[in-house]
Amino acid sequence: MASALAPTQPSLLECCACRTWAAAVAAGGPYSTIDALISVARAVWWHQTPVTGWLEAFAAHPKIGDLEGLRKKYGGTFGDLSRGEQAAAAGAPEVVLQELADWNARYKAKFGHIFIVCASGKSAAEMLGIIKRR
Incomplete structure (x- = not known):
């Protein structure tokens, strides 16, 4: 059985520089699979991240x-x-x-x-x- 995935906020910020997104995804872990992590990351991006977070990611x-x-x-x-x-x-x-x-x-x-x-x-x-x- 694979170990749980527990991404940290700093590691998530390497993927996307939006601090609110990274904090929410990190707080939702650990994840049982990479698919679960990706599903939450997408949901947080599209449904919980404010436009200011998107602009923060774009700027970086x-x-x-x-x-x-x-x-x-x-x-x-x-x-x-x-x-x-x-x-x-x-x-x-x-x-x-x-x-x-x-x-x-x-x-x-x-x-x-x-x-x-x-x-x-x-x-x-x-x-x-x-x-x-x-």
């Missing part, structure tokens, strides 16, 4: 393709989660990264927060196409 999220920002925030390692998610951007041509930076600025000016997308498995060019369509 690295911009897609902003490798210098990632270096400043996480050092040379980029942080385990961001490094994996943005791996495709690390090898992208400079022109694509510059265009992502331009579109990130346009997006923030229009919507008031940064462009966020699940970057895992997507190339920098794919992410650029997504931001342009939004």
